[in-house]
Amino acid sequence: MKILVCIKQVPDMESRFKVAESGTWYDTTDLAWRMNEYDEYAVEQAVRLCEQEKDSDLTVLSIGPDKVKETMKKALAMGCSRGVHIVDHEAYSRQPYQKAAVIAEYARDKGFHIIFTGMQSQDQASAQVGILVAEMLGIPCVSTIVDFAYSDGKIEAKRELEGGMKARVTTTTPAVISCQLGLNTPRYPTLPNIMKAKKKELLAVSFEELLKVDPLQETIEMYIPEKKGGGMILEGEAGELANRLITILQEKTAVLK
Incomplete structure (x- = not known):
């Protein structure tokens, strides 16, 4: 069985x-x-x-500059067989x-049975990449899963929906699966596996070599939202509070004028 997992290196969110x-x-x-x-x-x-x-x-795949290889080594130490670094400094x-x-161009002729991705990245949070990969490859996608089982070419998963509801779905391979928080408990790489990861294959491929499309959108501006004013707490009897x-x-808005 051939499996691909796509990862991204992001800043620590406490930064x-x-x-x-x-x-x-x-x-x-x-x-x-x-x-x-x-x-x-x-x-x-x-890995499971x-x-x-x-x-x-x-196979673990990541797009980015040379520093993403450090993050890829963690995936290799967790149990991935090899890495594919799609080199892109932009x-x-x-x-x-x-x-x-x-990703779809790389995976197209590799015969992967399942492609795993995270539901979204913590820095851009588009939640689009996994679903788009499936569309481009013409295969099913099950997104935001919180439970997963596989047997004889059949996937049974539980999806998290808005409002806390869940839906159980089934599909066959090949398929793309995007993973939500709480699906499992990620393991910590052991020291022996960290040492073994250093010897595993890490193939480098140029982003431009695989890029066959032009961007559909462009980021014009990024800015930090302005801080909103603090709230006001009123204390006293109900009738007095209502009048206040x-x-x-009336003073701050057009309400009741």
């Missing part, structure tokens, strides 16, 4: 962010980097499937459509 001089992205100076949290669940589920299905082969400026097109509230609303 202090500021807009870069370009005005279209955040300043990456002095940021700490890690694997996108949603992708950790995808890697763990892919490999452990279930003997003689499986698991990855931050690429739109989801372009990234999905490159009406007065405040």
